[in-house]
Amino acid sequence: MGFKRIKLVIEYDGSFFHGWQVQNNQLSVQGEIEKAIFKITGEKVSVTGSGRTDAGVHAFGQVAHFDTQSRIPAEKFAVVLNTVLPPSIAVISSKEVSPDFHARFSAIKKTYKYKVLNRPMRSPIMDKRAWHVPWPLDIESMNRAAAYFIGRHDFTAFCASGHNVKNFVREIYVSEWTEEEGCFVYTVTGNGFLYNMVRIMTGTMVEVGLNKRSAENIPELLEKKNRRLAGITAPPYGLYLWEVFYDEENPNGRPGREECFGGDDE
Amino acid sequence: MGFKRIKLVIEYDGSFFHGWQVQNNQLSVQGEIEKAIFKITGEKVSVTGSGRTDAGVHAFGQVAHFDTQSRIPAEKFAVVLNTVLPPSIAVISSKEVSPDFHARFSAIKKTYKYKVLNRPMRSPIMDKRAWHVPWPLDIESMNRAAAYFIGRHDFTAFCASGHNVKNFVREIYVSEWTEEEGCFVYTVTGNGFLYNMVRIMTGTMVEVGLNKRSAENIPELLEKKNRRLAGITAPPYGLYLWEVFYDEENPNGRPGREECFGGDDE
Incomplete structure (x- = not known):
């Protein structure tokens, strides 16, 4: 079955998180975004960032990608995700990219x-x-x-x-x-x-x-x-x-x- | 016994407070400053602001005055108060002013x-x-x-x-x-x-x-x-x-x- 790859641009206030990366029982930006995607699509996806940020570090333009089979139009993901994300994280834009695109290795x-x-x-x-x-x-x-x-x-x-x-x-x-x-x-x-x-x-x-x-x-x-x-x-x-x-x-x-x-x- | 009147310039993040003015059991900027002055001088003073600010409103340069018999030099109050104030409030400067000075009516x-x-x-x-x-x-x-x-x-x-x-x-x-x-x-x-x-x-x-x-x-x-x-x-x-x-x-x-x-x- 086909999937599409979505690129997200993300802003966050790092003071609320133990960094970008998912860690056991710690609040992470990646973890919150994966939870938000699950809430709106029912899919357990893995979100790949352009790189980690440590606890306390902020982002105005972090980039991440994930793959989905959802029918939500790529551009709508930003608006829909923001309704379920906490105030400390917002998706600034979302769009479909080629399956070759990789948030980390394509940077x-x-x-x-x-x-x-x-x-x-x-x-x-x-x-x-x-x-x-x-x-x-x-x-x-x-x-x-x-x-x-x-x-x-x-x-x-x-x-x-x-x-x-x-x-x-x-x-x-x-x-x-x-x-x-x-x-x-x-x-x-x-x-x-x-x-x-x-x-x-x-x-x-x-x-x-x-x-x-x-x-x-x-x-x-x-x-x-x-x-x-x-x-x-x-x-x-x-x-x-x-x-x-x-x-x-x-x-x-x-x-x-x-x-x-x-x-x-x- | 003599007293001196101190003028404070104050910055605060209003999102932490129910406004400037002391209210029953609510966190207020005025209340926190009065508590801080008590901690360092032992005096129960009343701090008069240039005006109230509502809950959520911020200040880069609120002005207030109070009277003290403390021997702490007027200019040192800023540094000393900041050691006991919460991160959401800072005194930017302190100085002695004439007893005629009034934070509200002299503005x-x-x-x-x-x-x-x-x-x-x-x-x-x-x-x-x-x-x-x-x-x-x-x-x-x-x-x-x-x-x-x-x-x-x-x-x-x-x-x-x-x-x-x-x-x-x-x-x-x-x-x-x-x-x-x-x-x-x-x-x-x-x-x-x-x-x-x-x-x-x-x-x-x-x-x-x-x-x-x-x-x-x-x-x-x-x-x-x-x-x-x-x-x-x-x-x-x-x-x-x-x-x-x-x-x-x-x-x-x-x-x-x-x-x-x-x-x-x-």
Whole structure:
């Protein structure tokens, strides 16, 4: 019997979940979406995300796919799922894609943002939505540091240890700090990310902004490939998976994609 | 024995509270601040706000004052209070002011913002922080409507009934819609506001944006002074008390201030 593959774009407030991935007896985004699909179709499906996000990490544009035999039109899934999903998750769009499409392996680029609230006092409105750094940050030197990440590098120094990855080389296309609504916001786009990579890059750049290390330390860290020399891992609740990019004309992607998207992710 | 008067600037996430004002057995912002002051000084003080905010309404810059005999330096109150306040409330600054200063009666202007999320799907990240209007809004006609509020008008049509106010005349200095981070944001500054005034103005302008009424209906509503002819009351969780302005050189304010700040507020 035929099935169709549906692509979902998903927003969630990560502070309510133990991360994207289904885990025993823990509230997960994936689990809530699978439950919602069961409620409306009666099908027990497995939802595949573009990558995991840790507990507390938010998403504006997580992408996932699943297969269904339901007659609900693909575009209607978003509206119908939102009626049964909790307020902390919403499907922004849904559409039918080729059975070759894979949320993880077809991805060609991802954008993350990281929000830092930089002022003396904490902010109730930004609670669990930004990292509060109360000491003044030098955004110019942070931007000098950010520029060193652009290009193709070995990110071993910026990857949490204990994970089963072989290739630590990733290419970064965009890496910059801007100021938005009283926060410093780091935007990074790359062809793939290692586990905790954006959070370690952010923690290291915040140390640059606090004058604890110089921007010129970044190329040295990339060179030395030693996690211990890099900075702290910034907390999860400032991180947003912003957008996942696909070449939908060519969902099988480019050769060697699994090198970047087969390993652990943020 | 001498006392000093302290002015606080306060931010809070209104979704956690039954409003600013202390009510029987309900969680209120005022009550939490009074408890926090008691914890650090041992004094049972009464905290006076610039005005009430309803359940769900947020504040970036609520102002309040209280009197204390504590030896804690005025500027330190902010830091110390934040250590005992819940994450949903923070004191942004504290300072000593003249005993003539009154958070409500000395205020000369207030700014509110109202956030409308205008897209088909709801947003988990903006849940309880913006009003979700899923149908397309015409921001140009909403801005034409907003401009009619500028100046000195009788706002009877934009005041919830059943409140003990005699003078419905208020002066509006700024009234405009802008686009910020995917939301339409209404900014309004005036010399005072009636109960639910900003929410009824917003609800009415959203009806203009949906083409349910024309922008040119606003002067007519101001003229006819009938609440029933105006639009719906926009929900509380999109509203932010943004800033309260004072002439601190002259805390007794201008004559007739109680006309604007003696009545009920948002």
